[in-house]
Amino acid sequence: MTIFRFALMRGLRKKSMFAALFAVPLAMIFIRPLWTPENGAGFVFYGMVILFAAFSLVRLIMTDRVSGTIVRIFAAPVTTFQYLSQNLLAYWLILGIQTVVMVAVGAMLYEWGIEMAAQLILCYTVFAVASIALSLAWTSLFRSKVISDAVFSIVVSFMALLGGIFIPLSMLPDILRKIGMLFPTYWFSNSLLGIRDGAASREYWLSLLIMLLLSAASLLYGSKRRLE
Amino acid sequence: MIVASMVDVVKRYGKLQALDHVSLSIRKGEILGLLGPNGAGKTTAIxxxxxxxxxxSGEIMLRGERQDxxxxxxxxxMGLVTQEVTIxxxxTAEENLRFFGGLYGVKGELLRRRVKETLEFVGLSEYAKKEPGKFSGGMQRRLNIACALVHSPDFLIMDEPTVGIDPQSRNYILESVRCLAQNGTTVLYTSHYMEEVQAIADRIVIMDQGRVIADGTLEELIGRIQHEETIRITVTNPSSALTESFRAIQGVKTVTQKGADYTIVSGASSGNLNRVLAVAQQSGGVSNMAADKPTLEDVFLTLTGKKLRDGEASA
Structure with a gap:
């Protein structure tokens, strides 16, 4: 598990990364108006934090590819599966810890209850998987980190818009809602609505399942690119 | 004993034929220099x-097994030193070595010992806890090599390991390569610097446009090309009579005089150095004398019709 261990180390080594992973979300959770039952914007905004954090972590894989380090890694007795699975698992663990800390603090501050906290953790960790997979597929399209970053910001804005992050899904025109269904952000928003509507909500579980299916597709696509 | 071999290997990237029926072999404990301009196919071969x-197509064998x-x-x-600094x-330097050692399954006390020994070998012990972003180019190159050595490979592939570094670091690296070979490591060393390959390689393979165009020791390669011997001599009493005496020596093709300096060109292996010296001494004495020996550059020029300078092949 050398790759996994060092992926954790690299993910947390930079102060800017550490701050983005823990300081920003923790600062968010203390902004009470974001987390009221009437507003609830904090729940979806935190999803965006996860998406950008996932992208920053997966950029390390792109860095390996662009710098040529991946050539040296594959010159060792390492398979593509080992390299990707250990890296992605490390990133997911980091985001998972972030989510647990965030929800635990939120539960204490806003009395969410164990059931809701568990549903939120599941929803955010599944969305973390989807975000990591999407970021992997995205970075596999580019050779330049600068271009990848720039275009990603634009695309994520559209995804957020179509996914009901900025505007509630119920207020989106039907055609935009249908387009939004192609992106995990839509199903993430939908799963949060499911939590609001009740623990056994069919929407909640269906949304999680679709996020996982989209993740599988993105992972398959993103893992095809082995060497530059 | 053959450690690695390629037989009739072809590799295409679309329409580009990067390797065109390449065959070569590497014997245990030798330094094989793989020489060629950029785009010759060296990195693809590696x-x-x-x-x-x-x-x-073709067959690649390593330690008697088929490689794929x-x-x-x-x-x-196997250890691979990449052309780019891939760390x-x-x-930190130490963590880099621990990572790459770990990839090869080196663990625990053995890994600690190998990291320490390897950092000592490349002269970076005192920088073990430092991040390589703050290193000089030469130090980064040495760490790049260390990452390929930490698991003690018996076959080391070095892809242009000295590109863009100062002469001092280059000499350090070349000396390290010699040391590795003396300790039994087989080294495949690619470069477009002729003088490096000439200095360290036991045997040389020259590639151009995806093909192997020559293979042998330096002496064998030089022996294969037709080359003229050039003697430069400065005499104390230059004269037209002396010029004629030089011309009269068997095998001399041309004699050029500029003041006291003479340039005498003879056919290959004419052995005229002693004769020229004797003639010059009879006419009054010699203040300076030099014979130009054919180099790898001449071999490359003869075989490809191109010069090789700092990686740029110019027709």
Whole structure:
């Protein structure tokens, strides 16, 4: 598990990364108006934090590819599966810890209850998987980190818009809602609505399942690119 | 004993034929210099040999086993020094070595010892806890080499390991390569610097446009080309009579005089150095004398019709 261990180390080594992973979300959770039952914007905004954090972590894989380090890694007795699975698992663990800390603090501050906290953790960790997979597929399209970053910001804005992050899904025109269904952000928003509507909500579980299916597709696509 | 071999290997990238029926072999304990201009196919040959990419056809053998991208086990015994500096800038020098050692399954006390020994070998012990982003180019190159050595490979592939560094660091690296070979490591060393290959390689393979165009020791390669011997001599009493005396020596093709300086060109292996010296001494004496020996550059020029300077082949 050398790759996994060092992926954790690299993910947390930079102060800017550490701050983005823990300081920003923790600062968010203390902004009470974001987390009221009437507003609830904090729940979806935190999803965006996860998406950008996932992208920053997966950029390390792109860095390996662009710098040529991946050539040296594959010159060792390492398979593509080992390299990707250990890296992605490390990133997911980091985001998972972030989510647990965030929800635990939120539960204490806003009395969410164990059931809701568990549903939120599941929803955010599944969305973390989807975000990591999407970021992997995205970075596999580019050779330049600068271009990848720039275009990603634009695309994520559209995804957020179509996914009901900025505007509630119920207020989106039907055609935009249908387009939004192609992106995990839509199903993430939908799963949060499911939590609001009740623990056994069919929407909640269906949304999680679709996020996982989209993740599988993105992972398959993103893992095809082995060497530059 | 043959450690690695490529027989009739072809590799294409679309319409570009990167390797055109390449055959070469590397014997145990030798330093094989793989020489060629940029785009000659050296890096592709290395990547095929290292099992990083597959060949379209041909056979690649390593330690008696067939090499391909799925043969993970063979990679255990090999080290690759990449052309680019491929280290993690956010990890310290020591952590970089621990990472790459770990990839090869080196663990615990053995890993600690190997990291320490390897850092000593490349002269970076005192920088073990420092991040390589703050290193000079030469130090980064040495760490780049160390990452390929930490698991003690018995076959080391070095892809242009001295590109863009100062002469002092280059000499350090070349000396390290010699030292590795003396300790039994087989080295495949690619470069477009003729003088490096000439200085360290036991045997040389020259590639151009995806093909192997020559293979042998330096002496064998030089022996294969037709070359003229050039003697430059400065005499104390220059005269037209002396010029005629030089011309009269058997095998001399041309004699050029500029003041007291003479340039005498003879046919290959004419052995005229002593004769020229004797004639000059009879006419009054010699203040300076030099014979131009053919070099790898001449071999390359003869075989390809191109010069090789700092990686740029010019017709």
């Amino acid at each position: 990547r095929v040999l290292a099992g990083l990419i597959g060949a379209d 991208v799925n043969n993970i086990r063979l990679k255990q015994h 993690f800038e956010e990890l």
